[in-house]
Amino acid sequence: MSVKSSISLTEQQDAFARSLVENGRYSSLSSVLQQGLELLRQKTETEMAETEALRELIQRRLNGPMLSDDAMGAAVDDMIERKRRALRVEP
Structure with a gap:
């Protein structure tokens, strides 16, 4: 079923639509x-x-296990150290 509706377009919108037709x-x-x-x-x-x-996702994260600031800092430091060793970069 279709419904008739009256709409207003800008001149640019009308010109674009007409060009497509x-x-x-x-x-x-x-x-x-x-x-x-x-x-x-x-x-x-x-x-x-x-x-x-x-x-x-946010709710699952909020309901999931949380790390303390110290534990998170240690985990980040560990990750950085592993990356340094893998890339053979000196601290």
Whole structure:
């Protein structure tokens, strides 16, 4: 089912949409706008999914084991030392 809707475009948007139709990329201005809205819907859904995944990751990290400042410092120092040895870099 389609719904008729009145919209306003800038001159640049109108010219661009009409050029897509004139060049045969789309059959009508409606098709151009429908495709644009579909892309925006997909982008919005992707962003929402990514945001939710980040929230879940942050929550897992917050609920997971934590290192004290001293333990984290020691772990970083150890990692740096391993990298120095692997790359044969003098401190």
